[in-house]
Amino acid sequence: MLDSLFGLFSTDLAIDLGTANTVVYVRKQGIVVNEPSVVAIAKQDGTQRVLAVGEAAKNMLGKTPGNIVAIRPMRDGVIADFTVTEAMLKYFIQKIHNRRHFVRSRMIISVPAGITNVERKAVREAAENAGVREVWLIEQPMAAAIGAGLPVREARGNMIVDIGGGTTDVAVVSMAGMVTNVTLRVAGDKMDEAIINYVRRHHNMLIGERTAELIKIRLGSVWPQTESGELPPMDMKGRDLITGVPKSIELTMPEVREALADCARSILGAVKETLEKTPPELAGDISERGIVLAGGGAMLRGLDTLLREEIGIPAFVAEAPLLAVVKGAGMVLEDLDGYRQILLEN
Numbered sequence: 001m002l003d004s005l006f007g008l009f010s011t012d013l014a015i016d017l018g019t020a021n022t023v024v025y026v027r028k029q030g031i032v033v034n035e036p037s038v039v040a041i042a043k044q045d046g047t048q049r050v051l052a053v054g055e056a057a058k059n060m061l062g063k064t065p066g067n068i069v070a071i072r073p074m075r076d077g078v079i080a081d082f083t084v085t086e087a088m089l090k091y092f093i094q095k096i097h098n099r100r101h102f103v104r105s106r107m108i109i110s111v112p113a114g115i116t117n118v119e120r121k122a123v124r125e126a127a128e129n130a131g132v133r134e135v136w137l138i139e140q141p142m143a144a145a146i147g148a149g150l151p152v153r154e155a156r157g158n159m160i161v162d163i164g165g166g167t168t169d170v171a172v173v174s175m176a177g178m179v180t181n182v183t184l185r186v187a188g189d190k191m192d193e194a195i196i197n198y199v200r201r202h203h204n205m206l207i208g209e210r211t212a213e214l215i216k217i218r219l220g221s222v223w224p225q226t227e228s229g230e231l232p233p234m235d236m237k238g239r240d241l242i243t244g245v246p247k248s249i250e251l252t253m254p255e256v257r258e259a260l261a262d263c264a265r266s267i268l269g270a271v272k273e274t275l276e277k278t279p280p281e282l283a284g285d286i287s288e289r290g291i292v293l294a295g296g297g298a299m300l301r302g303l304d305t306l307l308r309e310e311i312g313i314p315a316f317v318a319e320a321p322l323l324a325v326v327k328g329a330g331m332v333l334e335d336l337d338g339y340r341q342i343l344l345e346n
Helices: 002-009 082-096 117-131 140-147 188-203 209-219 253-259 263-274 282-290 303-311 322-332 337-344
Strands: 013-017 020-028 028-037 041-043 047-053 068-071 106-111 134-139 160-164 168-174 177-184 234-240 246-251 290-293 315-317
Touching: 020 082, 028 082, 028 322, 041 082, 047 282, 047 322, 082 117, 106 117, 106 315, 106 322, 117 134, 117 177, 134 168, 134 209, 134 322, 140 160, 140 290, 140 322, 140 337, 160 209, 168 263, 168 282, 177 234, 177 263, 188 209, 188 246, 188 263, 209 234, 209 253, 234 282, 234 322, 246 290, 253 263, 253 282, 263 282, 263 303, 290 322, 322 337
Parallel strands: 013 106, 106 134, 160 290, 290 315
Antiparallel strands: 013 020, 020 028, 041 047, 041 068, 160 168, 168 177, 234 246
16 A cells, blocks of 8 residues: 555656766656766765765866865776765756655666676665665666667567676676676776777776776777778876876877777677677577677777677677666666566565
8 A cells, every 4th residue: 555655656766877967757757867977075073975976076086186086986887885876866866856855755776787796686675765765676787779770579579789887788688688698807907008008008098997998989989980980189187197287188089999999899799708608599699689788888980890800790789779778778668568578586
């Protein structure tokens, strides 16, 4: 009786709780929140106070005084800071509910395929402590496959490569289950790190995370572009490691491609490993239907070409790849009875 009463007032949610971004889908409304997974905390007299969440907090990264820290509570696709993740979830839930504290939602949260039982429990507890009355978990590659429009409930092999901020999930899906999968801790964050290290080694200059991310978005590629596709060099600023003073350099597209080469090889290796573990009949389906790329990393120029040339199987980028996971989780939320077997057991 009480549960059905809560149901009258609740707003059910599907959340892609990502390392880089948190995207929220509200049942019968669609996507309502898409903000960075960043929380700014003010520390004073042994207490902590949340100053900002999302875009406002991201703008503070690397620019805060000593008593304020901008934290990314998710690392490698899982919770790195439980208390801050809980505060972030609470903020987004209250934002959606217009701060009506009596509303207790039901929620589907996407998690990496390689998540441990301990990490799974931490996600559930963070959501429950944030005021959610019922929590279901869905594996990110499964959600991405559904969001990309793949027929996951049919007896056919579908291959999805979901490249997020913290993890890359490669999976073969058939009959509403994952037949085989590989989770790699190489994704958007590691790409930013690779660019920072490249600039340090080759230009003796230190740049921040936000600058590295901007370079990746503007110049990132993993396959040589045609002459018309090569973008002009980008001016970037940082700190000279020798003199210690600010300086500016130009970074070219081939340099960024060289910086990202190891990350690209790791993703390629994960795809090959997954295909090697795939039963022959399903492998035949994949060779015919191709590989679908989702997540923010799918937007990296030339990644589909790299897979196609190195493996010999067609590769396609999903429509709106950044939103594939949350769209899939949202579709499950809208049809819980039809998709219940896909959800992870409590």
